[in-house]
Amino acid sequence: MWRRVLLCLGSVALGVEGLAQRAVDVVRPEERQKTQQAIVKKEEKRAQQTSVIEFRGQQAFKEKELRSQLKEEITTVEEYGLSPARADDLAFFLEVFYRKHGYAKVNVHYVIESQNRVRLDITEGPLMTLSKVIFDGNIKEPTDKLFEYVVGPTRERYSKLQKNLPFVAADMEEGANLVHRLYVAEGFLDSVVDPPRYVFHEQSNQVDVVIPIHEGRQYFFGITSFSGRTIYDSETLRGQMSDLLQQPYTDARVADIPRRIEAYYKARGYYDVKVDATAAPDEAVNGQVPVNVVISAGPVYHFDGVTVNGLDRLHPSYVIKRFSRLEGKTYSPDVLDERFRTLMKTGLFNILQIKPVRVDGHLLRLDISAEEAKSKEFGFSIGYGTYEGGIVGAQFRDRDLFGYGRPLTTSIEVSQRGYKGEILYEDPFFLDTDFAFKARLAAIRFDFDGYSKFDLGGRVELTRKITKQDEAGLIFSVRHVKIIDADIKPKFLGDQNYFVNTLGFTNTLDMRESPFVTPRGFLVNNTLDLASSAFGSDIEFIRGTIRTGYYLPFGPKPLTPGVVEDKPGTPLQRWFQQSWIGFGARAGIIHSLTVSGPEEATAIPIDERFFNGGSDTVRSFGERDLGPHDHRDHPLGGEFFTVFNVEYTFPIFGELQGAIFTDAGNLLPTSEEPGLDDMRYAIGAGLRYKLPVGPIRLDYGVNPDPHPQEDFGAFHFSFGFAF
Incomplete structure (x- = not known):
């Protein structure tokens, strides 16, 4: 399966019947932020254009930057007039800015030249840098650890790679307070951290900082x-x-x-x-x-009825039915939280508040207040994949079809290799049960290396969560596949115009935490499907796949909220704690139920076979390029495959990460002799840029033992985790 990068260009939410009644009259964070940004932009523009202020003597900073730092004070002068007090404020805050950048001896003097003009005369003095920090009295806590706390406030404003930090007295005082808080968090209730003392070295313009510590007893x-x-x-x-x-x-x-x-x-x-x-x-x-x-403890409470208000288009029964089965059961906040999260994941609500209210006896009625989100959304996307090339797409989605909360999505995607159109209907609460239902119609035209196909069909899925982590499902699929052009000889293609109807089972046990950002835990997924003439299929086979993954971040799990936890270790240790290693293994087999022996290898049509190589398998090969080929070097696929991956990911800067990896895998032409023969390998490195929905990846894999006609390696540009 190929991966690609898709970037959302924009989406428009479409209202249906005016504004929904708000459950709570609040200013949304995004609106508040937008208003604040507009104010800051206005102040910045005014500060840069005004003639009320003049700077003299500045060398370390440009006038534009100084005006930007004083934009709030300049705006006040513009609106309320110039006075000695406001001029003094300008001089004071300018000195604060200089001192925050290491100019400890700066002096700013104001001169009011006229009723509407002030001049700031700046004597910058030398740039003072931090020489060393001496801790006097620390026994239980290591000096390196304390040093990182002291310089932490200064490091926040500078690159982590900068070695010589400016001396900022206010930062040192804040750092000393952080050291004291660390001691208290480690149980040293009687600890005392004295204010820092400074030793100035005038010739080198450096400052030593001495911080006396009295640890006391640890409790x-x-x-x-x-x-x-x-x-x-x-x-x-x-x-x-x-x-x-x-x-x-x-x-x-x-x-x-x-x-x-x-x-x-x-x-x-x-x-x-x-x-x-x-x-x-x-x-x-x-x-x-x-x-x-x-x-x-008090008495034991049980759930009673449900009331809903604030809905406009969505039928109240949609919400009530999610809670009606709780009636008479013992109260549990975990159950309410699970129902709340399930409803919010539908995208139907901006605000959803659930308030238990005591009623007769020891009963709790659930009063639910809601604000509906816009139900219709239209979006565009653009992207690029190493195999597909350029990609553009459009999607229209109605999350609340006819007011019953069932989503309907139509989408079209066009790439340099083909196009795909799809209609998807979803019912997350099928017949008001815990089963989820999906029905999908799709048409695909795609050009693979060696052949092109047109695929038209439908698929229905019925899934259910067995536990929070375990999900099982039944899938029935009907497809008509036609090979419309081919450079591969017919004997290697198999059937070129056929119906394939399958009934399948899938099970996923997903124990990962944060699966889209930094996963932790393991994942097991397996599928089994059967194509049979009993379902109207022209070809008959049985197919199974299994996938396992284990992801191990080296950082500690965050403690429960409310528990104080310091940032442990040296910079190298903290860097290591932001890295993680992942292990993956996959295998699949497909076997014809009608043909055996020498002809079995081509009894399965080429579009039903497995392929290997690419951005999420063995990365030293191009997409689908590992395994059997014809005399023109077109991949033919196979009936049995394996893939094994190990990847170590580490931070570089901000959201940018690096990775080193090794992959192994094979692709065998027949399922009658599965095994680990003809294994191919990859060793490589790559870059990742973390996004909330997964990383953008650039990888290069080297083939350590290339066979004749095989490339030395391959580049891959894609989206999401490799395995």
């Missing part, structure tokens, strides 16, 4: 006791926060205890649970702080 959690109406035993409750209790004592971790315990109770129906955790550092023995947790 840990001691005995944790529980009182009140606890219901559950102490060991069970302690297990909900065992990771907290193993870390150094901090107030933030104590504050996290009630949230942990309340979440445990609420997941079991105790909607009114109240938990209070009190620590007594003054009563600590040998640094062990006792903690008492008071619990008031």
Whole structure:
């Protein structure tokens, strides 16, 4: 399967019946940001054009940059007039700007030349750089770690590659505060970090910074006791926060205890649970702080009815039916969160608020307020793929067909190798069950190396989540395939005009976290489909594939919100923690049910065979170029394939990443002798640019042992993960 890069040029959401009633009257973040950007742009333009201010003596910065830094103050002068106080503000904030860039001895003096003109005389002084930071008194925390905290505020404004940082006193003070916060986060409650002292070296224009530290005792959690109406035993409750209790004592971790315990109770129906955790550092023995947790569980609540308001075009029953089966069941915030996420993924809502309201007895009615999103969307796309060449596309999507919340999508895509048109109907809640239904009609005209085809057909899918991570499905497909042009001899093509109807099963176990950005965890996917004359198929075969992947980021998992966690390690360690390694393996086999022996290799039509090589398989080969070829060097495909991948990805700068990889795989002409014969390999490197929906990739794979007629390597430009 080939990959390509598609960039969305633009999309337009189309309203249907005016504005939907807003569930909550709020200013959206994007609107607030747009308004703020307009104000900043206006201030910037005014600051650059005004004649109310003049600069003298500046050398390190251009006047345009100085005006930009003072745009808010200049705007104030323009609107309310010039006064000594406002002139003094201009001089003050200009000095602040210079000092933030290392000009510690800068002096700015203002002169009011007329009623509407002020002159700023600047004496910049030398650029002072940071020489070294000396920590006096640190024993438990390493100097390298503390140094990164101190220089962190300065590094935020400069390239990570810059070695000589400017000296900024305000940054050093902020850095010293960060060091103190680090000590407190590590349990040093009595620690004291004195204000920095500075030693100026006038000849070299460098500054040494000395930071005295008094660490004191490090505290840990001691005995944790529980009182009140606890219901559950102490060991069970302690297990909900065992990771907290193993870390150094901090107030933030104590504050996290009630949230942990309340979440445990609420997941079991105790909607009114109240938990209070009190620590007594003054009563600590040998640094062990006792903690008492008071619990008031309250009664168990059950779900009652549902009310919905704020909908305009979408029928309220669409929302009500998502929650109706909860009636009478024990309250669970996790179940509500899952239903909420499911509804938001449909794209039908801008705002969706679910509020449990107590009603008669220990029942909770769900009052739902919603604001509908625009249901219709029209978009264009443009892209490029190594194999397909240039690509343009258009798509129209109605997420709320006839007000029932069922999406209908029509799309067309044209590339340098062909075109594709598709109509897709989706029902994420088929017959108001947990099954998802999809029906797809598609027409494809595509030019492969050696032959061109026209493919017209349909496909229906019925899938269901068995667990949050495991999904199974049944698929029925009907296709008419016709080879409309070929340079490959007919005996290698197989049937050139046929119907292929298949019934298949698929199962995916996806344990990955953040699968589109930096995946963590493993993935297993397998498919099995059967083409039979019983379904009206002209050809008969059985086909199966399996795919596994394991992705291991080297950074630690983020801790639970509310728990303080410092950034550990040296710059090299932090760089390494942003890298990850992935392992992938795939295999597939297709076998004819009507032909065996020497003729079996060509009994399967060429368009149903497997191909190997390309941007997501063995990357030392061009797309579909690995495996059997005819005398004109056209790929013929095969009936059994394997692919193995290992890739290490590391940060370069910002969202740009580098990668090194090795691939292996084979493609055998017949399924009667599957195995690992004739393995081909790739060793290579590439670049990735991270996007929210996946990376853009540029790879080059080298063939370490090229056979005759094989290339030394291949470039691939594509989108998404390789495996």
